[in-house]
Amino acid sequence: MAQLIEGNAVIGQSGGPTAVINQSMVGVVQGLLSEGAGSPNNPIKRILGMRHGVRGLTTDQLVDLSEKSHEELEAVAATPSAALGSTRDKPDASYCERIFHACEKHDIRYFFYIGGNDSSDTCRIVNELANKSSYELRCFHVPKTVDNDLPINDHTPGFPSAARFVATAFRVDSLDNESIPGIKINVVMGRHAGFLTAAAGLARDPSGHPDDGPHLICVPEVAFDLDAFCERVAEVYDRLGRCQIAVSEGIQDRDGQSIGAMLIQGDADAHGNVQLSGSGALGDQLSRIIKERLKPRNGNAPRVRADTLGYLQRCWPDASPIDSDEARRSGRYAAKLAASGDLDGSVAIIRTGKGYDGEAYASELDRINLEQVAAQTKHMDLEYMQGDFDISQKFRDYCGPLIGELPTFGRL
Amino acid sequence: MAQLIEGNAVIGQSGGPTAVINQSMVGVVQGLLSEGAGSPNNPIKRILGMRHGVRGLTTDQLVDLSEKSHEELEAVAATPSAALGSTRDKPDASYCERIFHACEKHDIRYFFYIGGNDSSDTCRIVNELANKSSYELRCFHVPKTVDNDLPINDHTPGFPSAARFVATAFRVDSLDNESIPGIKINVVMGRHAGFLTAAAGLARDPSGHPDDGPHLICVPEVAFDLDAFCERVAEVYDRLGRCQIAVSEGIQDRDGQSIGAMLIQGDADAHGNVQLSGSGALGDQLSRIIKERLKPRNGNAPRVRADTLGYLQRCWPDASPIDSDEARRSGRYAAKLAASGDLDGSVAIIRTGKGYDGEAYASELDRINLEQVAAQTKHMDLEYMQGDFDISQKFRDYCGPLIGELPTFGRL
Numbered sequence: 176m177a178q179l180i181e182g183n184a185v186i187g188q189s190g191g192p193t194a195v196i197n198q199s200m201v202g203v204v205q206g207l208l209s210e211g212a213g214s215p216n217n218p219i220k221r222i223l224g225m226r227h228g229v230r231g232l233t234t235d236q237l238v239d240l241s242e243k244s245h246e247e248l249e250a251v252a253a254t255p256s257a258a259l260g261s262t263r264d265k266p267d268a269s270y271c272e273r274i275f276h277a278c279e280k281h282d283i284r285y286f287f288y289i290g291g292n293d294s295s296d297t298c299r300i301v302n303e304l305a306n307k308s309s310y311e312l313r314c315f316h317v318p319k320t321v322d323n324d325l326p327i328n329d330h331t332p333g334f335p336s337a338a339r340f341v342a343t344a345f346r347v348d349s350l351d352n353e354s355i356p357g358i359k360i361n362v363v364m365g366r367h368a369g370f371l372t373a374a375a376g377l378a379r380d381p382s383g384h385p386d387d388g389p390h391l392i393c394v395p396e397v398a399f400d401l402d403a404f405c406e407r408v409a410e411v412y413d414r415l416g417r418c419q420i421a422v423s424e425g426i427q428d429r430d431g432q433s434i435g436a437m438l439i440q441g442d443a444d445a446h447g448n449v450q451l452s453g454s455g456a457l458g459d460q461l462s463r464i465i466k467e468r469l470k471p472r473n474g475n476a477p478r479v480r481a482d483t484l485g486y487l488q489r490c491w492p493d494a495s496p497i498d499s500d501e502a503r504r505s506g507r508y509a510a511k512l513a514a515s516g517d518l519d520g521s522v523a524i525i526r527t528g529k530g531y532d533g534e535a536y537a538s539e540l541d542r543i544n545l546e547q548v549a550a551q552t553k554h555m556d557l558e559y560m561q562g563d564f565d566i567s568q569k570f571r572d573y574c575g576p577l578i579g580e581l582p583t584f585g586r587l
Numbered sequence: 588m589a590q591l592i593e594g595n596a597v598i599g600q601s602g603g604p605t606a607v608i609n610q611s612m613v614g615v616v617q618g619l620l621s622e623g624a625g626s627p628n629n630p631i632k633r634i635l636g637m638r639h640g641v642r643g644l645t646t647d648q649l650v651d652l653s654e655k656s657h658e659e660l661e662a663v664a665a666t667p668s669a670a671l672g673s674t675r676d677k678p679d680a681s682y683c684e685r686i687f688h689a690c691e692k693h694d695i696r697y698f699f700y701i702g703g704n705d706s707s708d709t710c711r712i713v714n715e716l717a718n719k720s721s722y723e724l725r726c727f728h729v730p731k732t733v734d735n736d737l738p739i740n741d742h743t744p745g746f747p748s749a750a751r752f753v754a755t756a757f758r759v760d761s762l763d764n765e766s767i768p769g770i771k772i773n774v775v776m777g778r779h780a781g782f783l784t785a786a787a788g789l790a791r792d793p794s795g796h797p798d799d800g801p802h803l804i805c806v807p808e809v810a811f812d813l814d815a816f817c818e819r820v821a822e823v824y825d826r827l828g829r830c831q832i833a834v835s836e837g838i839q840d841r842d843g844q845s846i847g848a849m850l851i852q853g854d855a856d857a858h859g860n861v862q863l864s865g866s867g868a869l870g871d872q873l874s875r876i877i878k879e880r881l882k883p884r885n886g887n888a889p890r891v892r893a894d895t896l897g898y899l900q901r902c903w904p905d906a907s908p909i910d911s912d913e914a915r916r917s918g919r920y921a922a923k924l925a926a927s928g929d930l931d932g933s934v935a936i937i938r939t940g941k942g943y944d945g946e947a948y949a950s951e952l953d954r955i956n957l958e959q960v961a962a963q964t965k966h967m968d969l970e971y972m973q974g975d976f977d978i979s980q981k982f983r984d985y986c987g988p989l990i991g992e993l994p995t996f997g998r999l
Contacts, residue, residue: 188766191767192762192763192766192767224999227766238999240999243999247997247999248997249997250996250997251997251998251999252997253996253997254762254996254997254998255759255762255763255996256759256762256763256765256766257766257767258766258997258998258999259999260765260766260767261766261767262767263767343904344899347667347668347899347902347903347904348898348899348902350604350666350667350668350902351604351667351668351898351901351902353668353672354600354604354639354668354669354670354671354672354673355603355604355669355672355673355674355675359898454867454870454871454874454892454893455866455867455868455870455871455893455894455895456867456871458866458867459866459867459868459871462866480866480898481866481867482867482895482897482898482899483867483894483895483897484897484899485894485895485896486760486763486771486892486894487756487759487760487894487896487899489763490759490760490762490763491759492755492759492994492996493905582904584662584665584666584667584904585659585660585661585662585663585664585665585666585670586663586666586670587636587650587652587655587659587663587670587671
């Protein structure tokens with residue numbers, strides 16, 4: 176165990192906000208405080224927060240979190256979105272230089288960064304540069320992403336709450352679609368991984384009505400074939416007079432080309448990603464195509480509507496209880512790693528209790544190397560799918576326990 | 588008081604579903620049962636439900652609601668969307684003939700129709716044709732619309748719950764927008780009336796942060812001037828580095844031309860309405876325009892995102908408690924009118940307790956003539972606006988008490 180070096184800690188939030196990212200931030204603060212941070216003889220002095228991630232760190236926009244009351248921190252923990260502010264900046268070498276200068280200037284020796292793929296890579300780069308220089312900086316990454324696409328982690332904080340929103344949305348939207356029948360597309364977040372779109376399948380209560388939606392689930396991991404898709408839509412529509420469809424914003428063809436990018440003109444962010452969220456274009460284009468394809472069948476285009484579930488997926492104030500708990504624990508665990516003398520690392524969630532087949536759900540946290548998670552994207556295993564357009568029981572077993580109880584409904 | 592005629596009752600749900608339209612349906616059933624319907628000497632015999640409104644009535648798709656258990660009815664009442672199924676059919680003369688034949692066939696003498704403008708007009712036409720013919724049919728309209736645009740009613744069942752969703756959505760989305768700043772448009776339902784869009788303004792907690800969104804609110808009642816709009820967006824963006832905007836799907840220019848219809852190619856429903864819901868086109872077009880207009884200012888287009896809140900607005904399973912209660916009471920009241928011998932009418936919600944300035948909120952129900960509500964559209968009074976882009980305190984007083992407590996959040 177390395178000896179603790181004296182200095183301040185700083186916490187940042189990065190990437191898209193979630194319903195529970197503030198739980199992780201407060202977890203780090205409370206974890207450091209419970210290790211004695213700020214006490215006269217403790218090596219960890221003040222606990223600072225970066226405003227808008229590394230952007231705030233390099234522009235001296237810091238907030239002292241040591242001074243916040245317990246009540247204040249608990250209120251923030253229960254608040255969706257990133258209370259410190261977030262950023263999509265991806266530091267290059269010169270940016271990282273500025274981060275070091277800021278760390279020196281503010282006597283920062285403990286660096287906590289809460290985020291997803293890109294954010295963990297920022298953390299890794301900062302850590303490597305610190306290792307190469309003579310500046311002793313201990314970097315810890317705390318996982319967060321509604322996309323659920325970090326490796327090693329059974330799942331990532333933020334995902335269960337987003338999945339809860341998506342499943343709830345599909346469940347009520349299926350009732351809506353049943354009351355005024357038609358074809359309904361709901362576009363779900365997830366640029367590269369289909370976990371969140373697959374969660375739409377949990378809207379179907381296994382003990383409920385067999386005709387409940389969603390009737391088709393399209394994830395990026397299954398090559399999107401427009402002909403096969405339209406055929407399946409027509410088949411369901413002929414049988415039920417309606418069809419509810421879950422489409423990932425990240426669906427791609429068999430060459431890996433994004434269907435959304437092909438259909439829409441978007442702008443790219445600092446990471447070179449084309450804008451898929453915050454636009455209704457993919458859903459609208461698929462609507463148009465379905466109308467055109469199905470019209471010749473009986474002369475009338477079917478009623479097709481598309482909603483893009485949008486940013487509410489990541490910040491709806493009805494977090495999964497398991498998610499809130501694990502996000503908090505992840506933050507505390509990172510603080511404990513730092514106080515235990517670990518030099519760096521990322522926190523990973525390991526499932527230790529299945530949550531089905533009579534076994535209670537349980538999870539533990541583990542330290543993994545930053546390199547194991549940085550800039551890596553985990554795709555959804557195809558065993559979570561049954562055919563091209565539905566989830567499997569295995570996904571139901573995997574995801575169901577994470578999202579908490581969904582509202583159940585009566586029917587005539 | 589007219590003498591009650593012997594026969595069956597039928598209940599239908601029509602138009603867009605809401606979070607509480609099943610409360611009204613169950614209210615009619617329970618109201619009729621408590622008046623003795625189905626008892627040996629009661630003139631009202633069976634209580635039937637139309638599947639998909641008048642469409643189901645004319646095709647013998649009826650369900651016997653008298654046989655449902657109390658538990659079953661209560662479960663359905665708490666369920667969003669229209670449990671009987673809904674329809675957008677607007678009966679013409681020959682359609683109404685078929686309705687009468689169906690009433691005769693099923694010995695229906697009490698006709699309850701839960702819906703909005705178009706639905707109340709259906710109810711009026713059916714009632715008039717019944718009056719002209721020798722068939723004695725008693726028609727009652729029970730109000731329902733998230734648009735809140737029925738005359739005389741202080742507000743309509745369905746609106747408070749939709750307003751609750753919209754206000755909650757803007758409150759969390761404002762936190763999201765604050766964490767990763769940019770320009771964010773959220774398009775809100777309401778073809779002709781701005782009430783639901785105005786409800787976005789309730790997202791701002793009066794005791795909260797003065798810079799919270801929404802920063803602009805655009806309703807159909809205020810002529811939409813693209814130049815003035817873009818100027819205001821730029822002003823807010825320059826000041827705060829972000830701007831959250833509530834836009835009604837029904838915004839129109841000073842000639843009454845729909846901005847949405849001008850920007851998008853939609854299809855029309857049976858009432859001749861252009862499709863505005865179930866598409867992201869209006870938000871996407873406004874995004875594009877804002878980017879183009881604001882780009883020359885510093886050479887870079889700002890980050891602009893648009894979400895269309897979509898069908899979740901009308902069926903999210905978190906109803907306003909006042910709304911659930913009033914929807915139920917409206918149904919019961921219609922049943923009572925029928926059992927009291929009234930020949931026809933519509934139920935109206937009258938506010939009897941302000942709900943602010945220390946006065947508790949209270950409402951009563953009243954019978955109004957079908958002609959007073961049928962096919963009428965109430966627009967939002969301009970006194971509910973302050974300038975062109977914000978709500979007034981008067982709207983806050985009016986709408987605030989209806990939506991129930993919103994989640995409150997901590998901030999650093």
